[in-house]
Amino acid sequence: MTMEEFQVAIHQGKLSDAISIVQAKPLQFFTDVPLSVAVVGEPGSGKSSFVNSMLGKRSGEPGAAETGIQMTTTKAKDYPHPTLPQVTLWDLPGREDSFVSHTDWVDLNRFDFFIIVGYQRFRTVHAELVHEIQTMGKRFYFVWAKTDLDVEASQRRQPSGYDEEKVLQRIRENCMTSLQDERVIGPQVFLVSNWDSQRFDFPLLWEKLKSDLLWLKRQAFISRLPSLCEPVLERKKAMMKEKIWLKVLYSGLLGFLPVPGFSFVTAMFFFVRFRSHCYRVFGLDDLSLTVLARDVGKLVATLQEVMTSRKLVPVLLWRLPDLFGAILMIVEYFWWNRFPFAGSLLSGGCSFFTTHYMLRRCLTAVSNDTKNVLARALESKERTSI
Ligand SMILES: Nc1nc2c(ncn2[C@@H]2O[C@H](COP(=O)(O)OP(=O)(O)OP(=O)(O)O)[C@@H](O)[C@H]2O)c(=O)[nH]1
Ligand SMILES: [Mg+2]
Known part of the structure; x- marks a missing residue:
């Protein structure tokens, strides 16, 4: 899928237009976008069995995920879905609570959507996963596997007063409350048995996934937009780098003037002007940010929060040599009574x-900020499950 219009808007420094272009696309536009779905949860919760059910395979069949009682899945493995176009299910190794172990855990950033598979009870690891997914601004379903075992256990406990619907309702409410607490x-929430894809909420889960699919692909596409800008931003950076030399020359020459502190003032003047110029070129100036913030329903300050180029302290630290130059000039003028050659040379x-x-650092920072601001502007404001 090409997104030339989007890249052109980024090239012109019109971030707001770039976002509108994507938002105006009909959902069908995203049909061919690949979607990576990670199946996550604690060890033995039934992740691999769930992947097999989704693929329509039985454990042990060729192409099916390996399942078992012991820690079975040790590496993330991808399973392209046979009927859902461009959808890949990723069977991940089980994850323990963070206080037990965090080693060998897969970076969740690379996945677009998540299915958390839990069983028996809502655990700390589920809360941690929810938190990580939400922090990334991504979405998830919560699947309660092995519901058949819960139902059986309940039936054994009270064979006479047993009501399956009530048992299911209790589990569902418990999951909902635990998630709402997060x-x-x-x-x-979907209650399933991986042995029977017609039982409990499995059919519902299928329907929901199919109806959410294009929307999820759109979200996946949107989350990749900042990296789609990369080549455009690199080109802009290269163009602007050529103009830096002249400014450096002026600033250096003015720095030679035998006025204490003058090199600091001129360098800061060039820096601030250059940064404003970069902001205008990349579409991060105050006016552009105001329009962007209004369009995405966020505060300008929220967008500015992610702009590292706005921090002036590191810049001031880089101007420390000016201080030494100025001190040397003052010493030469007043104590040695001579023209401040050494101070001027040092300053210039x-x-x-x-x-x-x-200036080079500023250019790189503004270019990175463009991606950060775009990502922040596209971030969902609500911590919704889907
Ligand atoms: N009764 C019942 N057993 C299940 C269900 N899903 C999985 N199991 C069993 O639970 C055990 C673990 O299943 P796996 O699918 O290997 O679980 P996993 O989460 O992939 O495990 P790891 O890869 O080790 O983290 C196996 O013995 C499965 O047969 C289910 O829905 N119902
Ligand atoms: Mg497994």
Whole structure:
């Protein structure tokens, strides 16, 4: 799928237009977007069995995920879905609570959507997973596996007064409450048995997944947008780098003037002007941010929070040589009674190098900020399950 219009808008520094272009696309536009679905949960919760049920395979069949009582899955493995286009299910190794172990855990950032598989009870690891997924601004379903065992156990406990619907309702409510306690809005909970894809909520889960699919692909596409900008931003950076030299030359020459502190003032002047110019070129100036913030329903300050180029302290630290130059000039003027050659040389010489470094750093920071602001603008405001 090409997104030339989007890249053109980024190239023109029109972030707001770039976002509108994507948001205006009909859901069908995202049909071919690949979707990576990670199946996660504690060890032995039934993740691999769930993947097999989703693929329509039985454990042990060729192409099916390996299942077993012991820690079975040790590496993340992908299973392209046979009927859902461009959907890949990822069977992940079981994850313990963070206080037990965190080693060998897979980076969840690379997945677009999550299915948390739990059983028996809602555990700390589920809460941790929910938290991580929400922090990434991604969505999930919560699947309660082995419901057949819960139902059987309940039946054994009270054979006479047994009511399956009540048992299911109790489990469902328990999951919902636990998820809501983690501040999830509208949790999507499905009770399943991996042995029977017609029983309990499995058919419902299928229907829901099919109806959410294009929306999820759209979300996946949107979350990849900042990296889609990369080549455009690199080109812009290269263009702007060429213009840095002239500014460095002016700043360096002015730094030679025998006025204490003048090199600092000129360098800061060039820096601030260059940064404003970069903001305009990349679409991060105040006006553009105001329009973007209004369009995505966020505060300008929320977008600015992720802009590292706004921090002035590191820049001031880089201007420390100016202080030494200024002190040397003052000493030369007042104590040695002579023209401040050494101070001017120190100030001017340092000004060349430090200004060059500062402007290049500023350019890189603004370019990265463009991606960060875009990602922040696209972040969902609500901690919804789907
Ligand atoms: N009764 C019942 N047993 C299940 C169900 N799902 C899985 N099991 C059993 O639970 C055990 C673990 O299943 P797996 O699918 O291997 O679980 P896993 O989460 O992939 O385990 P690891 O890869 O070790 O983390 C196996 O013995 C399965 O047969 C289910 O829905 N009902
Ligand atoms: Mg497994």
